[in-house]
Amino acid sequence: MFKEGILQMLGVGIYESLYMTLISTFVAYVIGLPVGLILVCTDKEGIRPIVWLNKLLGFIVNVLRSVPFLILMITVIPVTRAIMGTTIGSKATIVPLVIGAAPFIARMVESSLKEVDKGVIEAAESMGASPFQIMFKVLLPEAKPSLLVGSAISVTTILAYSAMAGAIGGGGLGAIAMNYGYYRYQEDIMFITVILLVIIVQILQEVGMRIAKISDKRL
Amino acid sequence: MEMKEKNVMIELREMSKSFSTKNGMVHALDKINLKIEKGEIFGIIGMSGAGKSTLVRCINLLERPTEGDVFFDGVNLTALPPAELRKARQSMGMIFQQFNLLMQRTALENVCFPLEIAGVKKEEARKRAEELLEIVGLADRKHSYPSQLSGGQKQRVAIARALTTNPKVLLCDEATSALDPNTTRSILELLKDINKRLGITVVVITHEMSVIEEICQRVAIIDSSKIAELGTVEKIFTTPKSAIGKQLVYSESRPQTNFDDSNTRYCRIVFDGETSFEPVLANMILECQGVVNIMYANTRNIDGQAYGQMVVQLPPDEKMAKKMLAYLEAKHVNFEEVDYV
Ligand SMILES: Nc1ncnc2c1ncn2[C@@H]1O[C@H](COP(=O)(O)OP(=O)(O)OP(=O)(O)O)[C@@H](O)[C@H]1O
Ligand SMILES: [Mg+2]
Numbered sequence: 151m152f153k154e155g156i157l158q159m160l161g162v163g164i165y166e167s168l169y170m171t172l173i174s175t176f177v178a179y180v181i182g183l184p185v186g187l188i189l190v191c192t193d194k195e196g197i198r199p200i201v202w203l204n205k206l207l208g209f210i211v212n213v214l215r216s217v218p219f220l221i222l223m224i225t226v227i228p229v230t231r232a233i234m235g236t237t238i239g240s241k242a243t244i245v246p247l248v249i250g251a252a253p254f255i256a257r258m259v260e261s262s263l264k265e266v267d268k269g270v271i272e273a274a275e276s277m278g279a280s281p282f283q284i285m286f287k288v289l290l291p292e293a294k295p296s297l298l299v300g301s302a303i304s305v306t307t308i309l310a311y312s313a314m315a316g317a318i319g320g321g322g323l324g325a326i327a328m329n330y331g332y333y334r335y336q337e338d339i340m341f342i343t344v345i346l347l348v349i350i351v352q353i354l355q356e357v358g359m360r361i362a363k364i365s366d367k368r369l
Numbered sequence: 370m371e372m373k374e375k376n377v378m379i380e381l382r383e384m385s386k387s388f389s390t391k392n393g394m395v396h397a398l399d400k401i402n403l404k405i406e407k408g409e410i411f412g413i414i415g416m417s418g419a420g421k422s423t424l425v426r427c428i429n430l431l432e433r434p435t436e437g438d439v440f441f442d443g444v445n446l447t448a449l450p451p452a453e454l455r456k457a458r459q460s461m462g463m464i465f466q467q468f469n470l471l472m473q474r475t476a477l478e479n480v481c482f483p484l485e486i487a488g489v490k491k492e493e494a495r496k497r498a499e500e501l502l503e504i505v506g507l508a509d510r511k512h513s514y515p516s517q518l519s520g521g522q523k524q525r526v527a528i529a530r531a532l533t534t535n536p537k538v539l540l541c542d543e544a545t546s547a548l549d550p551n552t553t554r555s556i557l558e559l560l561k562d563i564n565k566r567l568g569i570t571v572v573v574i575t576h577e578m579s580v581i582e583e584i585c586q587r588v589a590i591i592d593s594s595k596i597a598e599l600g601t602v603e604k605i606f607t608t609p610k611s612a613i614g615k616q617l618v619y620s621e622s623r624p625q626t627n628f629d630d631s632n633t634r635y636c637r638i639v640f641d642g643e644t645s646f647e648p649v650l651a652n653m654i655l656e657c658q659g660v661v662n663i664m665y666a667n668t669r670n671i672d673g674q675a676y677g678q679m680v681v682q683l684p685p686d687e688k689m690a691k692k693m694l695a696y697l698e699a700k701h702v703n704f705e706e707v708d709y710v
Binding site for chain 1: 399429452459471473
């Protein structure tokens with residue numbers, strides 16, 4: 151059907167897409183999770199209100215979130231070069247992906263943590279729990295199922311972003327779809343990459359949701 | 370004076386709490402003075418919005434009073450730095466209407482929680498937690514998650530959790546309000562038992578007179594941000610002084626009905642545990658040779674003694690009515706003429 155070369159190319163595309171997505175998701179969580187936690191805790195209704203910090207972080211998050219991803223990718227090219235030493239390929243795409251996804255993840259985490267019952271937090275306070283103990287023993291564990299759902303959504307969103315990065319020199323399935331479908335009019339290959347992307351999204355989504363469901367003790 | 374103070378577990382001194390909201394200030398508590406003694410079960414009752422929850426939340430400073438002081442076992446909590454306040458809170462257990470258990474932890478892990486907070490070693494915490502689940506009668510459900518437990522069971526877990534750190538005080542904010550009458554009774558029994566066995570001071574917030582009657586020794590009635598009345602449960606049940614007290618005691622089980630025929634006289638007789646009510650009424654009827662109509666009767670068993678009240682319609686004959694009232698007077702029966710039941 152297809153030449154050996156094309157199959158191999160698709161294989162590499164899948165690998166690169168997953169590589170970019172998973173690494174970016176991980177790094178974006180390393181940044182976004184604490185930011186989300188701080189946003190919740192420093193809120194004026196939170197366990198340790200610090201209004202200025204909350205306002206500042208909220209502002210930065212909103213600014214980054216309001217820049218369209220394609221534009222963000224171009225604007226951060228100097229940053230990418232400084233960190234990765236290059237501005238093309240899948241490794242280079244990780245930088246804009248992280249910058250684009252971290253604020254999104256911070257908001258996802260924030261909304262998950264805000265779902266935790268105020269009464270439970272109050273009960274912990276009544277037992278003499280410190281703000282840190284509340285964060286790590288109440289907020290995060292109680293929000294775990296919701297955080298996992300959030301991560302399933304985040305990972306698929308980041309995969310979609312990574313495909314978009316193909317347009318300006320990123321790697322992965324997005325780049326293949328762009329090169330063959332847009333520049334060479336080989337629509338069959340473009341369709342295959344699209345189908346592959348759909349399948350990957352489905353799998354990631356399904357796995358994430360399952361784990362979330364199993365981990366939830368509320369039935 | 371000094372000796373007496375030693376018996377005080379909780380003291381609120383000139384304590385006020387206001388909230389600033391969009392619609393201006395809400396004065397939830399206004400200059401509250403209150404002493405709760407060691408080892409007693411103290412009730413706080415009032416209508417919705419009276420400030421009951423705010424008051425208990427001020428005791429462990431979940432809510433910081435706007436003015437005044439909170440003393441806990443002689444220590445002024447309002448003056449403590451955060452770390453010491455948290456330490457003090459470990460000596461105060463609290464249970465809630467909505468149980469507030471950690472949903473992602475088993476019953477046992479929930480009971481372990483305060484010990485983890487206090488930095489107790491894992492095995493030790495587990496052992497203690499198992500003992501407490503035993504006390505509240507849930508040893509066989511220790512591996513269940515809250516979502517697998519009934520309301521009453523959840524409250525038992527919450528009670529066990531509140532007791533793990535050997536608190537001196539147990540604060541209960543509407544702890545039985547989400548439970549059915551039978552479960553309520555069993556939880557109240559448990560609280561009573563804990564108070565007797567462990568000598569823990571219990572503060573019970575409720576809007577139900579029946580809860581107060583069941584377990585409390587003293588009660589404060591809160592009405593529009595102030596303590597309207599305070600005294601022993603017997604005293605308040607038999608002779609409530611404040612308007613709100615009368616409303617709570619007399620209209621608990623029935624709507625108040627006014628009699629419109631002003632010719633007939635009614636008399637409310639109170640049984641305060643010193644006179645048993647049967648002979649009084651029977652003797653009065655025999656003595657006076659007249660009959661009365663019983664409009665309403667309700668007696669309760671408070672701490673093993675009979676308390677209650679009865680409203681009787683006096684005979685239309687003016688002389689006879691006078692005679693009866695004189696009889697009651699002579700027998701030192703607590704009564705008053707009323708125009709309502
Ligand atoms: N955080 C808050 N912000 C603003 N107002 C508050 C707050 N908490 C309580 N209040 C107000 O304080 C008053 C007393 O409230 P509180 O919750 O203590 O009443 P309650 O006696 O416990 O009532 P209920 O029986 O309904 O629980 C109410 O008018 C309430 O609206
Ligand atoms: Mg309340």
